[in-house]
Amino acid sequence: MNRTARAAALGAGALLIALSLPAQPVAAAEQPRIDLRVLVVTDGGPATAALAAELDAQGTPFTTVDLRRSDRPAIDAAFLADTAGGRPRARFQAVVLPNDNPFGTGSAEPAALAAYERTYGIPQVDAYTYARPQAGLQTPEYSGSLDGVRAEVTAAGRAGPFGYLAGAVPFEDNAPRVDESYGHLAKPAPGADFTPYVDAAVPGGSGRGSLVGEFRRDGRRELVVTFVYNQHQQQFKLLARGVVDWMTQGVRVGASRNYFAVHVDDVFGSDDRWDMELNCTPGDIDCPPGQGRQDGIRMTPEDAAYAAEWSERRGLPLDMAFNGGGSELYREENGGEDPLADRLVDDRDSYRWVNHTYDHPFLGCEQDVSKVPWTCAKNADGSTKYVSRTEIDDQVSRNRDWGEEYELPLDDGELVTGEHSGLRVLPQQPDDNPNLAPALRDNDVRWLGSDNSREPGQRQVGPSRTVPRHPMNVFYNAGRVAEQVDEYNWIYTRKSDGGSGLCENSPVTTCLDKPLDLTTGYADHIVPVESAIAFGHALSGDPRPHFIHQSNLAEDRIAYPVLDRVLDAYAALYTKATPLVTPRMADIGAELRSRAAWDAALDAGRVTAYRIGDTVTVQAPAGVAATATMPTGTKQQLVVGTGTFGSPYAGRSSGWVSPGLLQDRVTLTLPSAPPAGLAGGPAPKPVPAAERAHVPSGAAQHVPPGTAGSTPKALPTGR
Numbered sequence: 001m002n003r004t005a006r007a008a009a010l011g012a013g014a015l016l017i018a019l020s021l022p023a024q025p026v027a028a029a030e031q032p033r034i035d036l037r038v039l040v041v042t043d044g045g046p047a048t049a050a051l052a053a054e055l056d057a058q059g060t061p062f063t064t065v066d067l068r069r070s071d072r073p074a075i076d077a078a079f080l081a082d083t084a085g086g087r088p089r090a091r092f093q094a095v096v097l098p099n100d101n102p103f104g105t106g107s108a109e110p111a112a113l114a115a116y117e118r119t120y121g122i123p124q125v126d127a128y129t130y131a132r133p134q135a136g137l138q139t140p141e142y143s144g145s146l147d148g149v150r151a152e153v154t155a156a157g158r159a160g161p162f163g164y165l166a167g168a169v170p171f172e173d174n175a176p177r178v179d180e181s182y183g184h185l186a187k188p189a190p191g192a193d194f195t196p197y198v199d200a201a202v203p204g205g206s207g208r209g210s211l212v213g214e215f216r217r218d219g220r221r222e223l224v225v226t227f228v229y230n231q232h233q234q235q236f237k238l239l240a241r242g243v244v245d246w247m248t249q250g251v252r253v254g255a256s257r258n259y260f261a262v263h264v265d266d267v268f269g270s271d272d273r274w275d276m277e278l279n280c281t282p283g284d285i286d287c288p289p290g291q292g293r294q295d296g297i298r299m300t301p302e303d304a305a306y307a308a309e310w311s312e313r314r315g316l317p318l319d320m321a322f323n324g325g326g327s328e329l330y331r332e333e334n335g336g337e338d339p340l341a342d343r344l345v346d347d348r349d350s351y352r353w354v355n356h357t358y359d360h361p362f363l364g365c366e367q368d369v370s371k372v373p374w375t376c377a378k379n380a381d382g383s384t385k386y387v388s389r390t391e392i393d394d395q396v397s398r399n400r401d402w403g404e405e406y407e408l409p410l411d412d413g414e415l416v417t418g419e420h421s422g423l424r425v426l427p428q429q430p431d432d433n434p435n436l437a438p439a440l441r442d443n444d445v446r447w448l449g450s451d452n453s454r455e456p457g458q459r460q461v462g463p464s465r466t467v468p469r470h471p472m473n474v475f476y477n478a479g480r481v482a483e484q485v486d487e488y489n490w491i492y493t494r495k496s497d498g499g500s501g502l503c504e505n506s507p508v509t510t511c512l513d514k515p516l517d518l519t520t521g522y523a524d525h526i527v528p529v530e531s532a533i534a535f536g537h538a539l540s541g542d543p544r545p546h547f548i549h550q551s552n553l554a555e556d557r558i559a560y561p562v563l564d565r566v567l568d569a570y571a572a573l574y575t576k577a578t579p580l581v582t583p584r585m586a587d588i589g590a591e592l593r594s595r596a597a598w599d600a601a602l603d604a605g606r607v608t609a610y611r612i613g614d615t616v617t618v619q620a621p622a623g624v625a626a627t628a629t630m631p632t633g634t635k636q637q638l639v640v641g642t643g644t645f646g647s648p649y650a651g652r653s654s655g656w657v658s659p660g661l662l663q664d665r666v667t668l669t670l671p672s673a674p675p676a677g678l679a680g681g682p683a684p685k686p687v688p689a690a691e692r693a694h695v696p697s698g699a700a701q702h703v704p705p706g707t708a709g710s711t712p713k714a715l716p717t718g719r
Helices: 006-010 046-058 109-120 155-159 234-248 301-314 324-333 339-346 389-405 436-442 481-492 521-539 559-573 585-603
Strands: 033-035 038-042 062-066 081-084 087-090 094-097 124-126 142-144 150-153 168-170 182-185 193-201 208-217 220-225 262-267 318-322 352-355 410-415 447-451 464-471 546-549 610-612 615-618 626-630 635-637 642-644 647-649 652-657 666-669
Touching: 038 046, 046 062, 046 094, 046 234, 081 109, 087 109, 094 234, 109 220, 124 234, 155 193, 168 234, 168 559, 182 208, 208 234, 220 234, 234 521, 301 339, 301 559, 324 339, 324 389, 352 389, 389 410, 389 436, 410 585, 447 585, 464 585, 481 521, 521 559, 585 626, 610 615, 615 626, 626 666
Parallel strands: 033 087, 038 062, 038 094, 094 124, 124 220, 262 318, 262 546, 318 352, 352 410, 410 447, 447 464, 464 546
Antiparallel strands: 033 610, 081 087, 142 182, 150 168, 150 193, 193 208, 208 220, 615 666, 626 652, 635 642, 635 666, 647 652
16 A cells, blocks of 8 residues: 555544435434545556546545555455444445456455445446456457547536536547557447446447446446556546546545646846857856857737737736836836836736746856856855845845835735746755745745746745746747747757757657757647647646746747647637636645645545545544535535535535634535445456456556657756
């Protein structure tokens, strides 16, 4: 067992939840307790690993049993159920198996599971199984690659667990030379109570075959999945929410939403331009001193007007990380006028605003830029020479004052330093600037932007918590398409192709097959790849924001094609009941903090979940809010009266919940109970070796979007 064994969390001091199972009224003492924990039985395949990862990401407790381990527990009646407080207890609310019966001939475990599922009404997910009569299906009409196939949610799927999807479920085809998916398309077996939820047209044949469907038999319910997947693939991310909803019957601890927030750095300032001849950026640290001519990229009033119009039209509020000193410098050089600032200030309520320091200096160590790469300057005693607390404080407070003067709607607790400086940056500065935390405290900064490509985890810095931000490979030093493609080629092509060759020696990048065309390469390659990466973050329930730069909204406005593609793809795949959530930086930080506290409580075994009847009781360690997903209409019971639980999303109510006044736990009342358990029926038959489903290499290990089966991964984008 691993974190999966959030497992031991079935003890006191945790999350308690109860639902009724019997269809007929029974005495309260006869109603069983169903622990809200999922049993994941794995054979090491990618499908069960993907479902475990989804449960983990949502904050849903689960226990793993690995069939490959000789010391694993036997899945028998004693393992599955016992008594608690004098009433029968089911220890798992759902069961995930690698296929419809992975235990082999002669094992007693299938019979024990079948009896358990019938008795307590426990659903079973067959994570990836061969289509066969024992799973409610005919033998396959097609078995093979599903790369690029467009599957569809059926009418029953839309009315059931996949109602948050608009209909299409496109399968990835990221690398034509790699098999990334494999599946079996089949119709329901004659006489089987089988309902397809997701199907696809049979290649080269007629009709459609099921890929995900519900099989009812012998008082049990199985979700039968006949294609293989891993946790990173788009098709899995689209369906994962529905699979988890189905297995938990819409009642679980844990929750998930899809997020997409975009920060625009260096607003009011300008960004140095990439030199296509020198392959560096004059004026910045990647060009040796004296090389090239510094040339700035800065938005115009027309660019600002377009940004406001685009933001309103697309329903995506942009978070403008601003440098007030950039405007003041422009005024000094242009007779006191700054039409860009005037336009942005006029439209200030169209955006959210984030303090990005006054002049955008580097606030870590003092940089020695006399050579490339730069190094940290040293004091006489050999210690690192750091930017002072006074300088950091001045940059933060002056920019805040500037924003207040122009009545920008700020949250004073948010800060993004220039280049995320002050925080450690390897290899030159392995530690935070020791003057950073005191300066943050001086200015009451609670949320500090960091670079997710360097530090994906949230951490404490003095009084502040970091908010990791995803850098997009739309470069800060490019305002034109040709510049973006040229720099992309320099980073991601081999020396023999005229590139830097960095990709040949780096473990985090992959070389392009050949340089991209300067005219078509952006639209044909970079936009699809970068939007797919961002789209994947959005579908993963990752609230971390993405960041670009004001230069990308200027000149050729190269950011918009990437952002539009993400928004268009999402709108085509999801219903309006499942919108992209676009929180501001402080809300993202708070969400990450709450998740960390909840996960720590789970890992420490201090969370329990169970359901009895239609009452849900939640108890977590003091000060730790619980996360949960419940049916719409669920109410929180207070000492006096009731309150609404959560907020609507994807057809459910979900959110963070804490005890009310004078309470040490949360009590929720559900609007209805899940179906009852039934008795009778035979044990399932094992899957013969000849019917074990195929797993291609591209499903066993994810193939990201890009060339030759992989994609260049984002390097830190500096500013």
